[in-house]
Amino acid sequence: MELCQTAAPGAEEGAAAVEAGLSAAGRDADGAVAGAAAPAPVASPPSATYQLLPVSSPRPMGGLITESRVDASFIDERLAAEGHAAPFGPAGVRITDGRTLQVVKEAVGAVRVEVEAALARGVINTPEGNGRSVSAICGNFYAARPVGVIEGEDYGFTGRVRRVEVESIRRRLAAGDLLLVSSLGLSPSGQVFNCQSESVAAATASQLGADKLIYLTPGETVVDVRNGSMVQNLPLSSAVDFLAVHSGRSLETEAGSPGVMPIDDLPYVFRLCLTEAVGALKAGVRRAHLLNRFIDGVLLMEIFHRDGVGFMISRDLYEGIRAARLDDVAGIVEVIRPLEEAGILVPRSRASLEGAIGDFTVVERDGMIIACLSLTIAADEPDAAELGCFAVRPEYRKLGKGDALLGFIERKSYALGVRRLFILSTQSFHWFLERGFEEITVEGVPESKRVKVDLARKSKVYQKKLLGGRAVDEQELLKHL
Numbered sequence: 228m229e230l231c232q233t234a235a236p237g238a239e240e241g242a243a244a245v246e247a248g249l250s251a252a253g254r255d256a257d258g259a260v261a262g263a264a265a266p267a268p269v270a271s272p273p274s275a276t277y278q279l280l281p282v283s284s285p286r287p288m289g290g291l292i293t294e295s296r297v298d299a300s301f302i303d304e305r306l307a308a309e310g311h312a313a314p315f316g317p318a319g320v321r322i323t324d325g326r327t328l329q330v331v332k333e334a335v336g337a338v339r340v341e342v343e344a345a346l347a348r349g350v351i352n353t354p355e356g357n358g359r360s361v362s363a364i365c366g367n368f369y370a371a372r373p374v375g376v377i378e379g380e381d382y383g384f385t386g387r388v389r390r391v392e393v394e395s396i397r398r399r400l401a402a403g404d405l406l407l408v409s410s411l412g413l414s415p416s417g418q419v420f421n422c423q424s425e426s427v428a429a430a431t432a433s434q435l436g437a438d439k440l441i442y443l444t445p446g447e448t449v450v451d452v453r454n455g456s457m458v459q460n461l462p463l464s465s466a467v468d469f470l471a472v473h474s475g476r477s478l479e480t481e482a483g484s485p486g487v488m489p490i491d492d493l494p495y496v497f498r499l500c501l502t503e504a505v506g507a508l509k510a511g512v513r514r515a516h517l518l519n520r521f522i523d524g525v526l527l528m529e530i531f532h533r534d535g536v537g538f539m540i541s542r543d544l545y546e547g548i549r550a551a552r553l554d555d556v557a558g559i560v561e562v563i564r565p566l567e568e569a570g571i572l573v574p575r576s577r578a579s580l581e582g583a584i585g586d587f588t589v590v591e592r593d594g595m596i597i598a599c600l601s602l603t604i605a606a607d608e609p610d611a612a613e614l615g616c617f618a619v620r621p622e623y624r625k626l627g628k629g630d631a632l633l634g635f636i637e638r639k640s641y642a643l644g645v646r647r648l649f650i651l652s653t654q655s656f657h658w659f660l661e662r663g664f665e666e667i668t669v670e671g672v673p674e675s676k677r678v679k680v681d682l683a684r685k686s687k688v689y690q691k692k693l694l695g696g697r698a699v700d701e702q703e704l705l706k707h708l
C-alpha cells in the first residue's frame with residue numbers, strides 16, 4: 228500500500244510515500260519510501276536555541292534509496308557542458324527552458340528505471356519475497372500547471388502541482404501496488420512541467436491525507452545549543468517558529484541573539500523539506516520525518532527502532548489537552564455521570580472529584596470538557612500509577628480523542644518516573660488491549676490501590692509497561708498503519 232515518487236536531480240528532486248505516509252528526497256537526491264510518531268508533551272525550547280549541525284563524514288547508503296540516487300549536479304553539469312545557462316529564480320527554483328526540460332526528462336527517466344530495478348531486487352531477495360517482484364507503477368498521478376512569471380522572471384516549463392489524482396492513487400494502493408510519482412507533471416493540455424519533487428511529495432501527502440511524509444535529506448541535524456543534544460522531535464508550532472527565527476525577516480529583528488543563525492546557513496534542501504513538511508502538516512498530514520539518506524537502513528530504523536534516528540515534526544496531537552482546574556469539575560461530572568449511572572465507571576462524589584482535581588487531565592473544546600482521565604501514582608509503588616475516570620463524551624468518540632489523551636498521559640507518566648500503568652475495566656478492556664495493555668491479576672495492583680478495589684464489580688485489571696517516549700510514539704504509529 229505504497230506510493231513512491233522518483234525524481235530527477237536538480238531543483239526538482241525525488242520523493243516517496245506510503246498510504247499511511249509519504250516521503251521525498253532532497254535537492255541532490257532522489258527516491259524514497261515512507262511510513263509516522265509524536266512530540267513530548269513538555270514545552271519545547273524556543274526555536275532560537277536550535278542550531279543546525281551538518282553530519283560529518285557521510286557514508287554511502289547501501290539500501291534501496293541510495294541505489295536509485297542520481298548525482299544532483301547531473302542536470303547542471305550536462306547543461307554547462309553544452310554551454311547552456313541553467314539559472315535559478317529568486318526562490319531557488321530552477322527556471323526551465325526547452326533544453327533544460329529535455330535534460331530533466333532524461334534524468335527523471337534514468338532515476339525511474341533505477342528505482343524500479345532496486346524495488347524489484349529488494350523484495351525478491353527477502354525470505355518473504357518468494358520470488359515475487361514489487362508491482363511498481365509509474366503514472367500520471369497529478370496534474371501540473373506552470374509557475375508562470377514571478378517578479379518579472381518567466382519560469383518557463385517549471386511547474387507546480389495543480390491537482391492530485393487521489394482516487395486513482397487510492398485504487399492502486401488498495402490493490403497493493405507501489406506508485407512512483409515523478410517530478411515531471413502533465414498539464415491537462417499535455418504540456419510537461421518540471422516540478423519540485425519536495426513540493427509534489429508534500430502536495431500528494433496532503434491531498435491523500437497521509438499519516439506521514441518522509442524526506443531523505445543530505446543529513447543535517449538540529450541540535451539544542453543549550454546542551455548540545457540532538458533534537459529528535461519538534462511539534463509543528465515549534466517547527467514554524469524555527470523557520471521564522473531562521474528566516475531573513477526574523478534575522479533583521481533578532482540579529483545578534485544567541486543561537487540564531489544567519490539565513491544562508493540554513494541549507495537549501497533542509498529549508499525546503501522543512502518548509503514543505505510544515506505546509507503538509509498544516510494541511511492535515513500527521514507527521515513528517517527528515518532522514519539522513521546516507522545512513523544505511525535509515526527508513527526502517529526511524530520507523531521501527533525505539534529511539535528513531537531522524538528528525539520528526541508532529542502536528543499537535545494534544546490540542547485541547549490540559550491539566551484540569553477546579554472550575555472543570557462541573558464539566559467532568561457531565562462527562563462521567565452517565566457512565567457512572569450505566570455502571571461503567573465507579574461513582575465518585577463531587578467533593579472527591581474536587582479533592583482529586585490535581586490528578587485529572589481534560590480535553591477542552593470550545594470551552595466544553597469533552598474528555599477526562601485521572602492518573603494517580605501509587606503511594607507504595609511510585610513507578611506504578613492507576614488510570615481512572617477515562618471517558619470521552621459520546622458525540623466526540625471515534626475521533627482519536629481517547630488515543631490522544633492516553634498517549635499524552637503515557638508521556639506524562641513516563642516523565643514522572645512511572646513505568647507501569649494499570650486500569651480496572653468492566654466493558655472497555657478491548658480498547659486497552661489494542662493499545663498495548665495486558666491483563667494481570669488483581670494481585671499485580673499495588674497494595675495501596677488494591678485495598679480500594681471493589682471486587683464485587685468483577686473488573687478486569689490491565690497493565691501497560693511504559694518504555695521511552697519514542698517507544699510510545701512507535702506504538703501509536705503502528706496502531707495507525
Ligand SMILES: CC(C)(COP(=O)(O)OP(=O)(O)OC[C@H]1O[C@@H](n2cnc3c(N)ncnc32)[C@H](O)[C@@H]1OP(=O)(O)O)[C@@H](O)C(=O)NCCC(=O)NCCS
Pocket residue numbers: 566571616617618619620623624625626627628629630631650651652653654655656657658
Ligand atoms: C473508551 C473510550 C474512552 C475511547 O475513546 P474514543 O475517543 O472513542 O477512542 P478513539 O477514537 O481513540 O478510538 C475509537 C476506537 O475504539 C473503539 N472502541 C470504543 N469503545 C470500545 C470498547 N469499549 N471496546 C473496544 N473498542 C472500543 C471504537 O470502536 C473505535 O474503533 P474503530 O476506529 O476501529 O471503529 C470511549 O469510548 C469512552 O468514553 N467509553 C466509555 C467510557 C469507558 O468505557 N471508559 C473506559 C474506562 S475503564
